[in-house]
Amino acid sequence: xxxxxxxxxxxxxxxxxxxxxxxxxxxxxxxxxxxxxxxxxxxxxxxxxxxxxxxxxxxxxxxxxxxxxxxxxxxxxxxxxxxxxxxxxxxxxxxxxxxxxxxxxxxxxxxx
Numbered sequence: 001x002x003x004x005x006x007x008x009x010x011x012x013x014x015x016x017x018x019x020x021x022x023x024x025x026x027x028x029x030x031x032x033x034x035x036x037x038x039x040x041x042x043x044x045x046x047x048x049x050x051x052x053x054x055x056x057x058x059x060x061x062x063x064x065x066x067x068x069x070x071x072x073x074x075x076x077x078x079x080x081x082x083x084x085x086x087x088x089x090x091x092x093x094x095x096x097x098x099x100x101x102x103x104x105x106x107x108x109x110x111x112x
Contacts, residue, residue, distance in 0.1 A: 006060065006074060008062070008082070014064060014065045017065040017067070024049055029068075031047055031048065031065075031067055032054075032068040032070060033045065034072070035076050045095055053068070054068070054070075057071055076112050077097065081095070082095055100112060
């Protein structure tokens with residue numbers, strides 16, 4: 001039986017992660033996804049470079065990229081899908097999170 005990853009990554013997100021990690025250099029191991037306290041609803045998503053691996057992070061390897069999920073944030077992010085949108089006026093990572101119970105009007109923060 002194959003265990004499903006805690007978070008899935010779309011092809012577009014994987015392509016963007018490859019691009020930014022390659023641009024960072026050989027010291028970069030991937031990107032770390034987490035949450036921080038911010039905004040009107042309490043939590044916001046964070047995406048950072050991983051130059052030093054934290055052994056407590058959940059490591060997800062998919063589509064040729066490595067994503068690390070902050071151990072403290074994992075409970076809020078299980079089952080999420082990470083995507084990348086490149087639109088005319090805005091581009092960035094987007095998240096479809098089944099744990100979200102609400103989102104602020106500007107889309108900056110969410111609550112679980």
